[in-house]
Amino acid sequence: MDLNSPIESKAICAAIIGADVSPPVVIVAHGETCACLPAVALSLRTQHRDTAGYVLIDPDAPASTDTWPEAPVIAVSTTEPEGTSLRGWPILSAWNDVPAAVVNAVSTLLDA
Numbered sequence: 001m002d003l004n005s006p007i008e009s010k011a012i013c014a015a016i017i018g019a020d021v022s023p024p025v026v027i028v029a030h031g032e033t034c035a036c037l038p039a040v041a042l043s044l045r046t047q048h049r050d051t052a053g054y055v056l057i058d059p060d061a062p063a064s065t066d067t068w069p070e071a072p073v074i075a076v077s078t079t080e081p082e083g084t085s086l087r088g089w090p091i092l093s094a095w096n097d098v099p100a101a102v103v104n105a106v107s108t109l110l111d112a
Helices: 009-018 031-046 098-111
Strands: 025-030 051-057 073-077 090-093
Touching (some): 025 031, 073 098, 090 098
16 A cells, blocks of 8 residues: 555555454554544455454544444544543553554453
8 A cells, every 4th residue: 555645445445355364353543544444344344354443543533433333442642641532432642652552452452
């Protein structure tokens, strides 16, 4: 995927479908890519992929729909303190170490 081109959900879905991963999957998205998650979730369901959850890093939050999120969501923020978002999603603060916060979020989703 060309990181300099506009983000398209079909390219993300194709990359996920082509990936050799064992279920359950955790989808990690950053910023404006988070807006593609409802389409990604639909693709995952169509492919019968078990989804453990989603990690959103500094999200431009996607619209909740009647079919998304169908799995738990954890937000990782470099600007907000830990707590709960208006949507009820846990927020993990990542002011000092984004990779560690993401690993923590993914581990939490996989252990649930």
